[in-house]
Amino acid sequence: MSVHVTPLVRVQAEDFDVGAETALLCQGRTDIGAIVAFTGLCRDEGGKLAALELEHYPGMAEAEISRICKQASARWPLSGLSVIHRHGKICPGGNIVLVIAASTHRQAAFEAASFIMDFLKTRAPFWKKEWMKDGTAGNWVDAKEVDDMASERWET
Amino acid sequence: MSVHVTPLVRVQAEDFDVGAETALLCQGRTDIGAIVAFTGLCRDEGGKLAALELEHYPGMAEAEISRICKQASARWPLSGLSVIHRHGKICPGGNIVLVIAASTHRQAAFEAASFIMDFLKTRAPFWKKEWMKDGTAGNWVDAKEVDDMASERWET
Amino acid sequence: MRLVYFSWVREKIGKGEEDVELPDDIETVRDLLSWMKTRGEEYEAALEHQDVIRVALDMEHVLHSEKLGTPHEIAFFPPMTGG
Amino acid sequence: MRLVYFSWVREKIGKGEEDVELPDDIETVRDLLSWMKTRGEEYEAALEHQDVIRVALDMEHVLHSEKLGTPHEIAFFPPMTGG
Numbered sequence: 001m002s003v004h005v006t007p008l009v010r011v012q013a014e015d016f017d018v019g020a021e022t023a024l025l026c027q028g029r030t031d032i033g034a035i036v037a038f039t040g041l042c043r044d045e046g047g048k049l050a051a052l053e054l055e056h057y058p059g060m061a062e063a064e065i066s067r068i069c070k071q072a073s074a075r076w077p078l079s080g081l082s083v084i085h086r087h088g089k090i091c092p093g094g095n096i097v098l099v100i101a102a103s104t105h106r107q108a109a110f111e112a113a114s115f116i117m118d119f120l121k122t123r124a125p126f127w128k129k130e131w132m133k134d135g136t137a138g139n140w141v142d143a144k145e146v147d148d149m150a151s152e153r154w155e156t
Numbered sequence: 157m158s159v160h161v162t163p164l165v166r167v168q169a170e171d172f173d174v175g176a177e178t179a180l181l182c183q184g185r186t187d188i189g190a191i192v193a194f195t196g197l198c199r200d201e202g203g204k205l206a207a208l209e210l211e212h213y214p215g216m217a218e219a220e221i222s223r224i225c226k227q228a229s230a231r232w233p234l235s236g237l238s239v240i241h242r243h244g245k246i247c248p249g250g251n252i253v254l255v256i257a258a259s260t261h262r263q264a265a266f267e268a269a270s271f272i273m274d275f276l277k278t279r280a281p282f283w284k285k286e287w288m289k290d291g292t293a294g295n296w297v298d299a300k301e302v303d304d305m306a307s308e309r310w311e312t
Numbered sequence: 313m314r315l316v317y318f319s320w321v322r323e324k325i326g327k328g329e330e331d332v333e334l335p336d337d338i339e340t341v342r343d344l345l346s347w348m349k350t351r352g353e354e355y356e357a358a359l360e361h362q363d364v365i366r367v368a369l370d371m372e373h374v375l376h377s378e379k380l381g382t383p384h385e386i387a388f389f390p391p392m393t394g395g
Numbered sequence: 396m397r398l399v400y401f402s403w404v405r406e407k408i409g410k411g412e413e414d415v416e417l418p419d420d421i422e423t424v425r426d427l428l429s430w431m432k433t434r435g436e437e438y439e440a441a442l443e444h445q446d447v448i449r450v451a452l453d454m455e456h457v458l459h460s461e462k463l464g465t466p467h468e469i470a471f472f473p474p475m476t477g478g
Contacts, residue, residue, distance in 0.1 A: 019175020030200035030248035037193040040478055044186035057401055057470060060454035085477060092186035097478055110270050117262055117478055126477025127402035140403050143474030196395055213318055213387060216371035241394060253395055273395055282394025283319035296320050299391030
């Protein structure tokens with residue numbers, strides 16, 4: 001039941017379009033029954049945030065995302081997989097990350113997308129710095145214990 | 157933590173665009189952190205299927221989807237919710253259903269979209285008839301026990 | 313009373329809707345289904361496996377044990393296969 | 396050996412990368428971290444909470460107990476906050 005997919009992995013400053021990326025993944029396919037597209041966006045933190053600045057480790061970011069995709073492909077029968085992670089300054093309302101998982105059945109697509117997001121949070125070398133509207137120098141966002149717990153739940 | 161959202165519910169013959177619907181849901185918002193868009197597509201069943209014909213109960217289809225959305229909104233803190241279900245003849249590779257759930261946090265968006273899909277399958281008055289490539293008259297698709305089980309898991 | 317049918321229930325009965333006068337002694341949805349089956353062999357065939365038939369009163373799902381009440385529209389259909 | 400730094404590790408050390416000759420007696424990643432902290436107060440400040448510092452050898456995460464080996468590039472950074 002293991003389907004070999006070549007995940008599309010991109011780390012870029014440019015924005016992405018969920019519609020175009022979904023279309024790309026499905027192009028000419030008639031065997032896909034379910035697509036789950038997760039988009040992570042920059043929140044304004046109650047109006048206080050001016051922008052998030054995303055630093056990344058070029059090369060390792062792509063490599064680590066590819067490793068996470070490989071684990072997901074081994075675990076669920078996927079027909080397609082795309083992950084795009086942005087870096088640089090992103091304003092509230094802007095896109096940060098896109099994960100698209102396609103499968104014959106919906107449960108695999110939901111679980112794979114959720115799994116990839118959990119591991120992106122805890123394994124992919126990206127760091128967020130907050131720039132506030134009041135001009136104060138940005139603080140680096142702390143890693144969340146809840147994210148570690150989210151990735152640990154897949155170990156059972 | 158209950159956020160009041162007015163779900164967008166549409167039952168239509170026309171196709172939809174996940175990018176446009178996502179943009180519509182986020183328009184002018186800076187408080188959304190996570191969007192999960194589920195697309196259900198028509199599979200070709202190993203090349204044998206010519207088309208699916210979706211019959212629905214006009215009026216009740218919209219009402220039942222709205223009831224499911226209301227339950228999801230009561231259960232998870234959602235910032236936005238869109239459900240579009242198509243009817244009529246749909247060819248392999250074509251879109252059938254779109255569920256978009258937006259929230260501050262990703263877990264709520266994932267769970268709400270998955271919950272809505274499970275209940276759409278077992279509660280929304282739609283019926284699929286298969287039209288085969290060899291010209292044989294379509295059979296009505298049987299309801300799946302696995303779908304009943306999927307919706308029952310939310311009762312715990 | 314307006315009755316509406318969908319999917320193979322509609323196909324077996326041979327129509328999508330009709331207006332019908334119901335007998336006075338029907339109390340529950342189950343009574344209604346039993347009476348419907350006496351209306352002709354197409355109804356008997358459509359509603360043969362009575363347990364799988366879903367019924368909606370004014371566009372809301374109900375159990376067969378439910379009181380019928382006085383709905384405007386009653387729908388009969390097989391288990392749903394949308395989504 | 397190429398060393399690269401990210402996020403507040405980079406800011407505290409005051410540079411993003413450097414080429415460094417490592418002493419011969421470093422066996423594990425933990426040994427490396429201990430030696431790094433002796434290289435000046437900016438390194439001491441950056442790597443003070445040694446347990447939270449993540450290390451990657453040639454772009455792969457490793458535990459502090461891992462043997463250092465002979466990587467081309469060693470990266471030091473705080474816990475990741477992407478996604």
